[in-house]
Amino acid sequence: VAKILDGKALAKKFQTEIEARTRALKEEGKRPPGLAVILVGSNPASKSYVGMKEKAAKACGFETFDSFLPENSSEADVAQAIKDFNENPAIDGILLQLPLPAHLDANGLIDLIDPTKDVDGLHPISQGLLMRGEAVLKPCTPLGVTRLIDLALCEKDLHAEDFKLEDLGEASLAGKKALVAGRSVLVGKPAALLLLERNATVCIAHSKTPDMEKLVNEADIVVAAIGKAELIQGAWLKEGAIVIDVGITKVSEGDRSGKIIGDVHFESAIGRACAITPVPGGVGPMTVAMLMHNTFLSYEVRQQE
Ligand code: NAD
DSSP states (O other), X not given: OOEEOOHXXXXXXXXXXXXXXXXXXXXXXXXXXXXXXXXXXXXXXXXXXXXXXXXXXXXXXXXXXXXXXXXTOOHHHHHHHHHHHHHOTTOOEEEXXXXXXXXXXXXXXXXXXXXXXXXTOOSHHHHHHHHHTOSOOOOHHHHHHHHHHHHHHOSSOTTSTTOOGGGGOOOOOTXXXXXEEOOOXXXXXXXXXXXXXXXXXXXXXXXXXXXXXXXXXXXXXXXXXXXXXXXXXXXXXXXXXXXXXXXXXXXXXXXXXXXXXXXXXXXXXXXXXXXXXXXXXXXXHHHHHHHHHHHHHHHHHHHHO
């Protein structure tokens, strides 16, 4: 039976460490890291994500800033909020919650974020540096995916009392075949780049890929970022595969109505995988923790300037 990759517990470890480091900064009389969030409109899922991120930032001891703009805001309104946050020296990270209402040009607005404050890793400069393999703030969800793979390969038990984040290590994936299902700019493509950086042999599947089952069956690591509930069956998996399930689908009918379900059929996968993330409680909390990690990193770089 697969090891369950407890993203919630791992995220907590990261956040506890960041909180302790922030506390030490404050004791030295320094300002804490600052995270700013911009939410346009009232999409309930986006509101809930922003709420979770702000809560985590506060728990880490960060100063938080927000700009909640109405659904019918103009591009100039959002641009102004970004500009104000860019210029504010107390802010190290700016998060523009996506998706934006359809009348706004998301890419055009992301381009306005100061790349050094781009804690989501979505600015073209951040993406270009990632492509070149240079030091950069890495996108939160793909970064969380790599840390969950590290957890899968970590010999120490996350729930052991003496587990430390240093125990996690950054595993080399040389010789391992990784399949990333999904090619979005937000998740699939950067996840594939991060796995390449770790020397995995990476295959990217997408909506036009025939015979996904065969590709899944060849993979030592499966990262599912599709958004189609339980598309990947346990029987497709190679015995002993590591499975990271990014997908989120909210069930709207039947006896599981209201539940959140991943892209992998968990019950059948658990018997074949060596390690698997639950949904919820896997990638989601790690995405939030990596946002805190990036904000802290951005702060440290800014302090050195
Ligand atoms: P997206 O809709 O932009 O991309 C989906 C990708 O899946 C596309 O690249 C598409 O080509 C591919 N795809 C569609 N059908 C397929 C099929 N049958 N076989 C293989 N590939 C197929 O979505 P996204 O933003 O990349 O997010 C993917 C999923 O991850 C969604 O469910 C989203 O809600 C979830 N997500 C979760 C987190 C988190 O923190 N847990 C963060 C971001 C996204």
